[in-house]
Amino acid sequence: MKFEDRLFPEAGLSWDLERLYGKLTEAKQIATLKTARLTSVEKAILRGLLCSYSPKEIAAHLHWTLSSLRVELTRGLYRYIETLTAHDLNAIKNWRDIVRWLEETEYKIPQSKQDWSEAPEIFSFYGREKELAQLEKKIIQDKYRLITMLGMGGIGKTALAVKFAQKNKQEFQYIIWRSLRHAPLLKELLRDLLGFFSNSNLPTTIQEQISLLIEYLRFSRCLLILDNLEALLDVNHLAGFYKEKYSNYSQLIRRVAEETHQSCLLLTSQDEPVDLLFIRANKVESLQIGSLEDAAKEILKEKGLSNSNCWQKLIERYQGNPLALKLVSATIQELFGGSVVKFLEANTELGVIVPSFFQELLTEQFERLSNLEQEIMYALAINRQPISLKQLQEHFKPQVGSSKLLHTLTSLKRRSLIEVISEVNQTSFTLQPMVMKYILTEEKDRAISLSIARE
Ligand SMILES: Nc1ncnc2c1ncn2[C@@H]1O[C@H](COP(=O)(O)OP(=O)(O)OP(=O)(O)O)[C@@H](O)[C@H]1O
Ligand SMILES: [Mg+2]
Incomplete structure (x- = not known):
């Protein structure tokens, strides 16, 4: 990859670059009467202009003089853009015209893009006011870069993440939700994420791809949610170590935590990944998600259980775990006609039935x-x-x-x-x-x- 290919990648966030390159190549061929393609330098200058960098700033990035850049622009790009946007030749008087004209074309991508396809739908959601306020303080107000929600299976990490993102979606230009339950390799995840931001070519190495992702996170305010990180952690180790083929996730998490940008990576996991212990950065936090407490009664009400005076006891037995309570409610309905008292009386030696799921x-x-x-x-x-x-x-x-x-x-x-x-x-x-x-x-x-x- 040439060095100029790496300049101004964030243009791909707002522009359909591949189509624009294609159309400008056609304009170039008309203007020059040759079968020439757009050069990588021309592409880089175009991206710079689309990001509102002045010719002087672009020249500095390319290590060129301003006058040679001006020559390049007047001989080339300006003329192709005039052709593409159906303006007269030499109509461009100011480099700012370019963005203005192109904004009126179909090459501009509408902003605020969200991809929730992998997030579960939440039908009812109770309580968690404290946790939501905590998340809002850290992510919205204090602009934390990495938040990890930890807690046992079924406690409600995913539901809370969905709720937070839905409630605050206007705060972000991009929201991407990905579940790691099927354990994608990092290179697959990066390809998927970078493809979400832009359809331009991928850099070759993982490190360069992470750099590009961080570039996007710097340019726009994004909320990236990765659910079920525990799927990448090792079976036989102590808690928190990655399986060998996923160990490079550590680099992604660490770099997102430590480098400067304006976005947030929200992770959920049953186990705490070891990386978090070694990250030396502010704007990073782990939140332990515990009992749903009193709000769990709403779940029992929804399930139509009786004997509300005993609900507290039931909630305590199941650690305020919404999943467990939902599952055990079904058993209570089926075997005890909804009576919590009968269920508690008839309960097994430990007073806890483990629902099969x-x-x-x-x-x-x-x-x-x-x-x-x-x-x-x-x-x-x-x-x-x-x-x-x-x-x-x-x-x-x-x-x-x-x-x-x-x-x-x-x-x-x-x-x-x-x-x-x-x-x-x-x-x-x-x-x-x-x-x-x-x-x-x-x-x-x-x-x-x-x-x-x-x-
Ligand atoms: N605050 C809540 N109010 C009502 N239902 C909830 C709440 N939180 C979670 N639930 C329900 O409890 C179940 C488990 O929640 P969820 O999937 O979010 O748990 P989890 O912590 O992500 O579990 P896992 O570690 O297995 O991914 C879901 O059916 C969910 O809808
Ligand atoms: Mg979950």
Whole structure:
């Protein structure tokens, strides 16, 4: 790629460059009576003019003198543009005429472009006023460049991101939503994103492509939402490391966080990616998304459950997790005619039924754990009550060092699978009730499959 090809790429945000190049090539051929194409220098000068750079500024970018640029313009581009826009020859008196004339053509792309095709539709949305206000403060007011929403599966990260973007869409020229659930390679994602901004040719290397994306983020105010980042994280590592073929995502995230631009990358993830711990930039924040709290009652109301005086208890059992509450509401309707009291009375030993879809969610999460993480989960489940680090250590023979244990517990905390209970003189650890129920069922299954294997 020639150096001038990299100049003024942001013109592609507002102009259909490929078509414009094509039409100007035709005009050039008419003017010169030759089959010449537009040169890369002519294209660069055109992009500069379209971005409202003066000939003097463009000359400086090209390392030319102003007078040689003027000669180039009067011999070439000005004449082609006059032909294209059906003006008389030599009608251009001022370089600003060019943008004015071209703006009236079909080559100008209407501004404010949004692509929500991959975002889920949100039918009902309750509460989250505090989180929305927090997002608005950080993203709209303080212009944060990177926000990561973290929280366990089903807690409502995606719904919140959709709500935020819908509510604030007038603040952005571009809104792009992409789900990473199907784990695209970075080069595929970049091709897709850059194609959204402009149909001009892609730079060759990933680094150049990231630079171009950041150029767009600098030129326009964009909201880029990448949902389900956890799909790129490794199965067997501690929380937050990328699978090998996705490790270059780290560069994208880091550069978007650290370089100057006016846009925001909003990530959602069940696990916190390690990059975030190493990014040294202001305007970067992680938000932990927790219980839906009181607003969860609206979900139960919507599902037509009775005994509203017991709803609080139900909400607490399911950690205010909207997905879990929706799923368990269906069970309550089906098996207990909507009676929360009957459901709570009839409930299993732990008082928590793991809805089957949730089971899939947790299975996915569980498969991502390292061996030690899995062992800790089993140990916490068997104990049922919160236990201290020391008690946990006694479970492991041979012993596991306390720093390694702590490290792994932090990782589990980051995955929103365990709860840390801090009291005055001791910290203890336990599983979220729903996760505990799941592990105990798994443990039973594991024991059964082991005994079958032995037979
Ligand atoms: N504030 C809310 N009010 C009503 N329903 C909600 C709310 N938040 C989430 N939900 C519903 O709960 C379910 C799970 O929410 P969502 O998909 O946003 O969770 P998530 O945290 O993105 O989960 P995952 O980590 O699996 O992607 C969805 O059906 C969603 O519509
Ligand atoms: Mg989600």
